[in-house]
Amino acid sequence: MGCARVLAYTGNWAARHRLGRRPLIKYELSMLAGRQQSNEVPAVSHTLTARDLALRALIAGMAGIAMAYVSAFLPLWLARLGPWLMAIVMPLTMCAMMILGAVRAGRGIGPLAGPFALVFLLIAGGFVLALALPTENANTPLWFGLPPRAAVLLCGVGLVPLLLLPVVYALTFDLFILTDEDLARVRAARLPDTKPTGARARSV
Amino acid sequence: MLHLSLGLLHPAAALLQTAALPSMSQPVIGGVAIAYFVIVAIIGTWASRRTRSAADFFVAGKGIGLFTLAIASMAATLSGFAFIGGPGLVYSVGLGAVFIVLPAALTNSMGAWVMAKRLRLLAEVREMMTIPDAIAARYDSRLAQGLAAVAIIIAVIGYMATNIQALGLVIDAIFSPGLVAAIWIGTLIVLAYSVSGGILAGIYNDVFQGSLMALASGAVFWYALAAGGGLSGISRTILDTQPALLSPWGTLTPLAALSFYFVFGLGSLGQPHVIHKYFMLRDARQLKWFPLLMTAAMSVSLLLFVGVGLAMKALVLSGATPALRIPDDATPSFLLLFTPVPLAAIVFASVAAAIMSTVNSFMSVGAAACTHDLPVAFGTRLTNELKWGRIWTVVIALVSAVVAQASGTLVAFLGIFGWGLFASTLVPALAVGLNWAGATRAGAVSSISTGLVVTLSLETMAYLKLFAFPSGVNASAIALVSSMLVFFAVSWFTRNTALSTLAPDVRAVMEA
Numbered sequence: 001m002g003c004a005r006v007l008a009y010t011g012n013w014a015a016r017h018r019l020g021r022r023p024l025i026k027y028e029l030s031m032l033a034g035r036q037q038s039n040e041v042p043a044v045s046h047t048l049t050a051r052d053l054a055l056r057a058l059i060a061g062m063a064g065i066a067m068a069y070v071s072a073f074l075p076l077w078l079a080r081l082g083p084w085l086m087a088i089v090m091p092l093t094m095c096a097m098m099i100l101g102a103v104r105a106g107r108g109i110g111p112l113a114g115p116f117a118l119v120f121l122l123i124a125g126g127f128v129l130a131l132a133l134p135t136e137n138a139n140t141p142l143w144f145g146l147p148p149r150a151a152v153l154l155c156g157v158g159l160v161p162l163l164l165l166p167v168v169y170a171l172t173f174d175l176f177i178l179t180d181e182d183l184a185r186v187r188a189a190r191l192p193d194t195k196p197t198g199a200r201a202r203s204v
Numbered sequence: 205m206l207h208l209s210l211g212l213l214h215p216a217a218a219l220l221q222t223a224a225l226p227s228m229s230q231p232v233i234g235g236v237a238i239a240y241f242v243i244v245a246i247i248g249t250w251a252s253r254r255t256r257s258a259a260d261f262f263v264a265g266k267g268i269g270l271f272t273l274a275i276a277s278m279a280a281t282l283s284g285f286a287f288i289g290g291p292g293l294v295y296s297v298g299l300g301a302v303f304i305v306l307p308a309a310l311t312n313s314m315g316a317w318v319m320a321k322r323l324r325l326l327a328e329v330r331e332m333m334t335i336p337d338a339i340a341a342r343y344d345s346r347l348a349q350g351l352a353a354v355a356i357i358i359a360v361i362g363y364m365a366t367n368i369q370a371l372g373l374v375i376d377a378i379f380s381p382g383l384v385a386a387i388w389i390g391t392l393i394v395l396a397y398s399v400s401g402g403i404l405a406g407i408y409n410d411v412f413q414g415s416l417m418a419l420a421s422g423a424v425f426w427y428a429l430a431a432g433g434g435l436s437g438i439s440r441t442i443l444d445t446q447p448a449l450l451s452p453w454g455t456l457t458p459l460a461a462l463s464f465y466f467v468f469g470l471g472s473l474g475q476p477h478v479i480h481k482y483f484m485l486r487d488a489r490q491l492k493w494f495p496l497l498m499t500a501a502m503s504v505s506l507l508l509f510v511g512v513g514l515a516m517k518a519l520v521l522s523g524a525t526p527a528l529r530i531p532d533d534a535t536p537s538f539l540l541l542f543t544p545v546p547l548a549a550i551v552f553a554s555v556a557a558a559i560m561s562t563v564n565s566f567m568s569v570g571a572a573a574c575t576h577d578l579p580v581a582f583g584t585r586l587t588n589e590l591k592w593g594r595i596w597t598v599v600i601a602l603v604s605a606v607v608a609q610a611s612g613t614l615v616a617f618l619g620i621f622g623w624g625l626f627a628s629t630l631v632p633a634l635a636v637g638l639n640w641a642g643a644t645r646a647g648a649v650s651s652i653s654t655g656l657v658v659t660l661s662l663e664t665m666a667y668l669k670l671f672a673f674p675s676g677v678n679a680s681a682i683a684l685v686s687s688m689l690v691f692f693a694v695s696w697f698t699r700n701t702a703l704s705t706l707a708p709d710v711r712a713v714m715e716a
Contacts, residue, residue: 055640062688065466069682072459072674082676083458090466094310097470100639101318105715119310127462130452138444145435146450147443150299153452158302158309162503165313166496173492178321182716183328183488189712190329 050099050108057096064089087127095120110176115168119161126156236549237378237556241393244409248397251405258589261402262333262572263483268407270490273481274497276407278505279414279561280477284370286509287555292531294513300454303461305506307469312502313495319473320491322638323482325716329709332483334569335476335630336577342637343645344705350581351652353573355629356476360570363622364563364604371559372608378552384609391605394560398567399594406564413557418504420554423547425507428515431542441518449517459676467680471627473635477565512538571596621663624680628655631684632691641714645705647695655687
């Protein structure tokens with residue numbers, strides 16, 4: 001049963017990409033930003049949502065992190081690939097987690113797509129540059145008072161996301177993260193009995 | 205004693221503070237410390253008069269404001285490690301240690317997107333007192349709630365033992381009563397305000413303590429830059445003799461440094477002593493400014509972490525000060541040699557403050573797990589949760605204080621798995637589960653069980669030296685990856701049951 005579902009699901013994917021004849025990345029990026037119109041979705045039984053994409057990225061990221069750790073048990077030439085893999089999949093995991101939290105039903109992640117993509121590029125780029133750039137010595141010039149690799153890492157992975165994300169969160173909060181209507185809808189869903197699940201009062 | 209076998213450094217081991225500090229017995233330092241303890245007692249007494257119910261005791265009556273939430277969350281997140289162990293780690297391994305705090309650029313915003321809104325909205329539709337309550341509501345599962353409570357209790361005891369021992373070391377360094385007496389003095393002070401005022405006392409003490417931490421850290425960072433000749437001067441001195449310390453990974457391997465980022469980044473979503481504070485916010489709409497405020501407060505508070513470690517290394521390498529006895533002497537030595545005594549006194553009080561705010565938060569979540577979650581998991585509920593909450597707070601504190609007097613190695617072992625256990629048991633079921641309707645009860649139970657078993661078995665085997673991980677690999681990361689993958693796999697295979705355990709009100713929260 002499970003295998004049949006996997007096959008059917010895979011078949012749907014294949015069918016969609018054959019029928020759609022549209023570059024996958026373009027379609028999925030537009031989904032992520034919530035710009036995909038319903039009449040643009042290929043006519044198959046399963047269509048991807050931004051949440052699906054985030055989940056896939058999260059699962060792929062976790063699998064990648066697992067592989068990076070496994071590489072440490074392998075011969076040296078394979079073990080050297082571990083940090084490179086980690087440098088890519090770990091930011092992917094973090095950004096996928098943020099997207100999963102930010103995504104709104106039927107609205108993708110709207111204005112957050114750009115900042116999240118930028119943060120992924122900054123963090124992954126920072127890690128990759130730190131791995132790729134040459135080692136420092138006593139004559140290395142300083143950037144902002146630090147050796148170049150350290151400066152790139154601290155600015156790209158630390159400072160810019162640190163300044164950017166909280167501001168983006170605040171600026172998009174009223175329109176996209178939690179509106180008064182959202183709050184009213186949640187309060188309307190409140191059950192008459194608000195006791196914690198499974199609780200039954202008993203004297204002690 | 206920090207576990208500094210370079211590439212083999214365990215992420216959680218880096219947080220431990222189990223070595224004696226240099227003596228700080230000076231009248232001004234002692235006087236400031238006493239004044240600090242008096243203020244803590246006053247806040248505790250005030251809060252105790254406002255604590256009338258279990259909701260007051262465990263979730264501050266769900267009535268705190270934005271500023272209070274942000275500063276209290278920051279204070280609970282940062283333990284004394286940010287002031288003593290962290291600079292010591294920077295001193296010994298260089299910039300590799302920064303990977304512990306680098307995720308803070310993401311974690312506060314990530315926590316707001318992934319957890320804060322969902323948890324706060326859950327408190328709108330259900331009576332939420334604990335993190336296992338949220339798991340029970342999400343999956344309609346008492347088993348998941350009970351397993352989460354067991355994981356929390358185990359981790360809390362270990363974590364508290366290490367923090368109480370660290371508090372004892374600080375008090376011993378200031379007043380010199382001996383370590384055992386210092387441990388009991390520290391325990392009794394935290395216990396006094398935690399039992400009387402519960403989390404309400406803890407929260408308002410956290411605001412005081414967090415403000416103190418931020419002020420002290422900012423001031424000390426300025427002195428560190430001045431003493432080292434500015435950031436360029438510090439970098440030049442270190443590059444001349446030990447350039448590896450200023451490589452992005454320091455003297456760690458890249459995989460070890462990246463492991464720090466992973467465990468302390470993603471793992472932050474599963475720290476119950478921080479995330480359960482989201483229940484306490486008076487108005488969900490105030491979350492708008494939460495990441496900005498908390499990130500600002502945390503950034504200032506972490507300046508000392510990086511600044512003092514690098515400055516002391518440059519000062520030692522340039523011959524301005526003698527070599528340190530142990531890396532953890534970096535902050536005490538810097539304060540005594542390069543800052544005015546009153547500032548040093550405030551920083552030492554801040555160290556105690558940081559530890560006490562963390563201990564109080566652990567006491568609260570541990571007592572709530574014993575008082576509320578375990579009985580509910582067995583299908584019952586205590587009628588006087590306030591009284592039992594106070595009793596369990598005392599029990600947990602006393603057990604932790606007794607454990608804290610064991611050997612440094614055992615306490616270190618108990619502390620090591622705390623962060624990893626929280627992360628591996630709570631991140632999949634809660635952080636992913638609250639944002640994905642496809643998560644199932646079986647997936648949650650399996651992932652929590654996996655986190656418990658993998659963390660405890662791997663850490664125990666490593667403690668008993670039955671095996672050693674290769675450089676950069678550690679049990680916390682393996683447990684977190686395993687529990688996440690198990691969560692997804694089991695949820696996939698049981699996906700037909702996903703919607704049957706999702707109550708309409710919880711679904712409304714997840715779709716908001």
